[in-house]
Amino acid sequence: MSAVVEAAPAPVAAPSPAKPRGRRRRALAAVLVPLGFALAVLALWEAVVRIAALPPFILPAPSNFFSVLVARHEPILMMAAQTARSTLMGFAIGVSIGVVLGSIIGSSRAIYRMVYPALIGFHTIPSVALIPLFVIWFGAGPHIAVITAVVVCFFPVTVIMATAIATSAPELDDxxxxxxxTRTDVMVKVALPRAMPQFFGSLKLAITGAFIGTIVAETIAANAGIGYVMVVATNNMDGALAFAALSVLAAMGVTLYAASLFLERRLTGWAYRGR
Amino acid sequence: MARPFVEFDRVTLTYGEGEEATPALDPTSLGIAEGEFVAVVGPSGCGKSSLLKLVSGLLKATSGNVVVAAQEVTAPIKIVGMAFQNPNLLPWRSTLRNVLLPAEIVQPHRARYRRDKAPYVERARQLLRTVGLEGFEQKLPWQLSGGMQQRASLCRALMHEPSLLLLDEPFGALDAFTREELWAVLQALWMQKPFTVILVTHDLREALYLADTIYVMSARPGRILLRRNFDLPRPRTLDSTYDARFVQALAELRAHIAEARTPVPAFA
Structure with missing residues (x-):
């Protein structure tokens, strides 16, 4: 059937749009395959804990900490909501600062040369080391988590936006x-849309950064949030509670990641050429 | 005689300063009438593109005056449309939205477009129809072939109804068949509503197919060696390129170009 036939009229490969059925099946697979993988990892984990008979304060079995999660869902969700609020607020502020600062730095060679080394120097300081300082300046409380999240996540956005804007496209500018x-026109119509794929790359870094900043700040300088639950749980050798809290955190991380992926596909599909 | 639409009065251009100064254009004077189709040919690096940038105001003359539509050119001017060797479509915009770009930028269209987009969208669709891109309005540039992208680029250059169209080797990167096809497309657009065109090219057949007047430039620093009128009736077709007058003009231009080129040092 697929033998080479001489002078056979080659069927013209019409650029047919993906069939809706095939697309739905692929979308389903995109969710089910990673979900199946996660469930398999949990099953393996459960098996290892049971066979080795590990005590829960070393490593609790998934069935153990999920049942704790169900039983104590009200306080855990309250704490998770606190962490989510701090993270999202810090993320939003940090990304906004990053976009504005990065665009300014990237649009001028002089500013770029002047500011870039300072920026790198600043980033070399681990932001979480500044948390005690933030407490001295602003007092302890949930806002410390927000501030730390801002500091951690504005950096990748700033650097990546600055680079993306600075690498200009002279022919498009012409x-x-x-x-x-005007300069503003060029910025709005060429430089910023062109930087979108890189921007979304930096967003993924910023999401994880915001979570890290928030959690660490909560373990040091707060009495609410998942970070605080972690401290309490480890002090009480309550491994199941600690992992219940962590599982909520992981779920939040995946959700935020999926949201940014959805936006990315909508806004920068042109850069992926239909892949 | 009426004042020419585009006028160069002893215009020179020098890149760089001091010891590194490179003259790109020797004193050049010329006049282009409104509605005239002009082609500028010459060896590569002879300052053809610089000439266009001087007309559009993207470059400033080192000395002398450039006057377009009775206004001295000192900054980028609004009445020009420009198309380049690369189609330079914005990759994140659909074909239609690429064509609409000038309406978002050039006044007075900018203000009108913001109030009412419909007439502009209609004009953009009309332009795309003229060049045979109907049905591709929503495609992204990478989904179009090189020739189709260049058509879209022509439409964009004409979107804001410029009275002066500047073309910088727009068909240079295309294969011979597509190029000849687009000559006909461009001629049709121009005959519909004559506007002034300055076409820079190194393809002599292209120049003779399209232009009323052909300027031959020398190697750098550029200087006009020859101005030749060519009044073969329009619309010209590929058959016209076999016309005796066409062939004779072609030979004539080729002889001048050979003269214009800096001889390549031959290996002994």
């Missing part, structure tokens, strides 16, 4: 300039 476009 198109706009020949139309008499």
């Amino acid at each position: 198109v706009l300039r020949s139309l008499g476009a």
Whole structure:
């Protein structure tokens, strides 16, 4: 059937759009395959804990900490909500600062040269080491988590946006300039849309950064949030509670990641050429 | 005689300063009438593209005056449309939205477009129809072939109804068949509503197919060696390129170009 036939009229490969059925099946697979993998890991974990008969304060079995999660869902969810609030707020502020700062730095060579080394130097200081300082300046409380999240996650966005804006596209700029476009026009119509794929890359770094900043700050300087639950649980040798809290955290991380992936596909599909 | 639409009065251009100064254009004077289709040919690096940038105001003349539509050019001017060797479409915009770009930038269209987009969308669709891109309005640039992208780029250059169209080797990167196809497309667009065109090219057949007047430039620093009128009736077709007058003009231009090129040092 697929033998080479001489002078056979080659069927023209029409650029047919993906069939809706095939697309739905692929979308389903995109969710089910990683979910199945996660469940398999949990099953293996359960088996290892049971066979080795590990005590829960060393490593609790998934069945153990899920039952704790169900039983004590009210306080855990309250704490998780606190962490989610701090993380999202810190994330939003940090990303906004990063976009504005990165765009300014990237749009001027002089500013780029002046600010970049300082930025790198600043980033070399582990932000979590500044938490005690934040407490001295702003007092302990949930806002410390927000501030730490901002500090951790503005950096990747700033650096990546600055680089993306600075690597200009002179030929596209010429198109706009020949139309008499202002600098703002060029920024809005060329530089920023062009930077979108890199921006979403930095967003993924910022999400994890915001979580790390929030949790660490909560373990040091707060009396609410998942980080605080972790401290209490480890002090009480309550491994099941600690892991119940961590599982909520992991779920939040995946949700936020999925949200940014969804936005990315919507806004930067052009850069992936239909892949 | 009426004042020419585009006028160069002893214009020179020098890149760089002091010891590193490279003259790109020797004193050049020329006049282009409104509605005229002009082609500028010459060896590569002769300052053809610089000439276009001087007209559009993207570059400033080192000395002399450039006047377009009775206004001295000192900054990028609005009445030009420009298309380049690369289509330079914005990769994140659909074909239609790429064509609409000038409407978002050039006044007075900018303000009108913001109030009412419909007439502009209609004009963009009309332009795309003219060049045979109907049905591709929502495609992204990478989904189009090189020739199709260049058509879209032409539509974009014409979107804001410029009275002066500047073309910088727009068909240079295309295969011969697509190029000849687009000559006809461009000629049709121009005959519909004559606007002034300056086409820079190194393809002599292209120049003769499209232009009323052909300027031959020398190697750098650029200087105009020859101005030749060519009034073969329009619309010209590929058959016109076998016309005796076409062939004769071609030979004539080729002889001048050979003269214009800096001889390549031959190996002994």
